[in-house]
Amino acid sequence: MEPLLPITRFHETVAGQCARDPGARRAQGDTAGGREALRQALVLANTEYVREDLIANSFMRLGDRESAIQWMVNGDASNVGGIVFSLEDPLFAPIRSDSRIQAIMARLKVQ
Numbered sequence: 001m002e003p004l005l006p007i008t009r010f011h012e013t014v015a016g017q018c019a020r021d022p023g024a025r026r027a028q029g030d031t032a033g034g035r036e037a038l039r040q041a042l043v044l045a046n047t048e049y050v051r052e053d054l055i056a057n058s059f060m061r062l063g064d065r066e067s068a069i070q071w072m073v074n075g076d077a078s079n080v081g082g083i084v085f086s087l088e089d090p091l092f093a094p095i096r097s098d099s100r101i102q103a104i105m106a107r108l109k110v111q
Helices: 014-020 022-027 029-043 052-061 065-077 083-087 090-097 099-108
Strands: none
Touching: 029 052, 052 065, 052 083, 052 090, 065 083, 065 090, 065 099, 083 090, 083 099
């Protein structure tokens, strides 16, 4: 396994790029690169705040719906601001019928 990149700020790293748009890596055929960047973001989340909705977005783009749901639930619990926008994103349509997501949507009044 390659060593972690020296990470100073989430949004300045490959991990931050993955959380913003891991689909770009996947579209280029670099699913492994997207997963590695996400792994680094998850490691970073152990020591500093990483927005849960961005991690959920990464999991959705990489096809891991259950992990995306778990991170959305975590984001709801910590009142992350971007969760409403994520829930409205068509990317999240496949998980909107999940009871946990339905509960979040009802609480936040997302339609």
